[in-house]
Amino acid sequence: MLERTTTPFLELRDVHKRFGGVTALGGVDLEVYPGEVVALVGDNGAGKSTLVKTISGAIHADEGDFFVQGRHVSLGNPQAAAALGIATVYQDLALCENLDVVANLFLGAELGRAPFFGVLRRLREPEMNRIARETLGSLSVNLPSLDRPVAGLSGGQRQAVAVGRALLWGSKLVMLDEPTAALGVQQTAQVLELVRRLAAQGQAILLISHSLPDVFAVADRICVLRLGKNAGTFARRETNVDEVVSAMTGGLTLAGGR
Ligand SMILES: Nc1ncnc2c1ncn2[C@@H]1O[C@H](COP(=O)(O)OP(=O)(O)O)[C@@H](O)[C@H]1O
Numbered sequence: 241m242l243e244r245t246t247t248p249f250l251e252l253r254d255v256h257k258r259f260g261g262v263t264a265l266g267g268v269d270l271e272v273y274p275g276e277v278v279a280l281v282g283d284n285g286a287g288k289s290t291l292v293k294t295i296s297g298a299i300h301a302d303e304g305d306f307f308v309q310g311r312h313v314s315l316g317n318p319q320a321a322a323a324l325g326i327a328t329v330y331q332d333l334a335l336c337e338n339l340d341v342v343a344n345l346f347l348g349a350e351l352g353r354a355p356f357f358g359v360l361r362r363l364r365e366p367e368m369n370r371i372a373r374e375t376l377g378s379l380s381v382n383l384p385s386l387d388r389p390v391a392g393l394s395g396g397q398r399q400a401v402a403v404g405r406a407l408l409w410g411s412k413l414v415m416l417d418e419p420t421a422a423l424g425v426q427q428t429a430q431v432l433e434l435v436r437r438l439a440a441q442g443q444a445i446l447l448i449s450h451s452l453p454d455v456f457a458v459a460d461r462i463c464v465l466r467l468g469k470n471a472g473t474f475a476r477r478e479t480n481v482d483e484v485v486s487a488m489t490g491g492l493t494l495a496g497g498r
């Protein structure tokens with residue numbers, strides 16, 4: 241069970257975001273604890289992506305308070321969020337196809353500045369390979385080779401590389417936007433296992449997913465957004481698909497559905 245004696249890693253209070261006349265977020269609260277997998281669910285347009293973007297610093301909330309480890313913070317830009325240990329794995333993963341696994345893990349990091357592709361990489365290569373192996377090893381990720389282009393990897397392996405990169409940056413909260421949307425059954429299972437292992441290591445996880453089977457397989461809590469507002473938060477062990485769907489749809493159920 242969840243340890244609730246700790247402070248949430250992330251806490252949001254009354255977050256608002258409007259786009260012109262559209263209220264994407266109309267006062268959302270959210271908490272994610274260390275070691276906890278929170279699934280963020282809701283119909284299209286419910287505000288899930290907007291919420292994640294306010295947390296990653298990609299967009300600025302109009303109103304609301306953000307706390308990281310109990311401290312009031314400003315997540316004004318992606319650098320600020322990253323510095324606080326918040327990492328986002330977007331659906332497109334943003335991997336460089338032609339670069340190998342090690343290069344992708346260090347992409348954008350301090351070691352990854354331009355010289356890294358030349359002399360400096362050769363100097364630092366043993367160290368970088370070691371860190372890469374350790375990071376992926378800690379996730380029990382098996383890749384055929386770390387020095388081949390990621391273009392040759394499966395969808396699940398790519399997801400693992402993107403998550404590994406987040407860990408390498410020292411993240412404490414990993415947000416995953418539809419990580420299994422493009423994956424087959426077996427790779428989906430691998431990614432869900434990876435999510436559980438991350439949580440077991442103490443990472444806080446915020447998972448956006450359309451797949452309620454996935455959500456019920458990995459989440460500790462399920463947070464439902466509807467029309468930009470909280471529509472219920474459920475402990476996974478104490479709820480069921482009907483209840484979550486009902487919250488997502490505002491009480492509407494399909495005819496004959498139960
Ligand atoms: N950049 C934007 N400009 C205008 N409207 C936006 C923008 N981003 C999102 N919206 C609107 O905000 C609402 C929430 O969208 P979004 O957060 O993408 O929902 P979800 O990810 O749950 O499908 C929708 O009505 C969407 O059209």
Ligand SMILES: [Mg+2]
Binds near residue numbers: 288289290
């Ligand atoms: Mg979305």
